[in-house]
Amino acid sequence: MNTIAYYPLLALCLGVELWGVVIDVDDVTLVGVIAAFGVLGVDRLLLRADAYEEFFEAGEGQ
Numbered sequence: 001m002n003t004i005a006y007y008p009l010l011a012l013c014l015g016v017e018l019w020g021v022v023i024d025v026d027d028v029t030l031v032g033v034i035a036a037f038g039v040l041g042v043d044r045l046l047l048r049a050d051a052y053e054e055f056f057e058a059g060e061g062q
Helices: 002-020 025-055
Strands: none
Touching: 002 025
């Protein structure tokens, strides 16, 4: 995931979390936390897929 998408998505999740804290609604806070973990998880999966692809392009996976 490129940084143009990564940081704004994390900022949006943080904003939702803080908004949930300010209005004192735990469900909104939890949605922000779960979304942030989703962004981090997708980023890690994409990084792992890129490394896996480079591994096979080098001919080491055959």
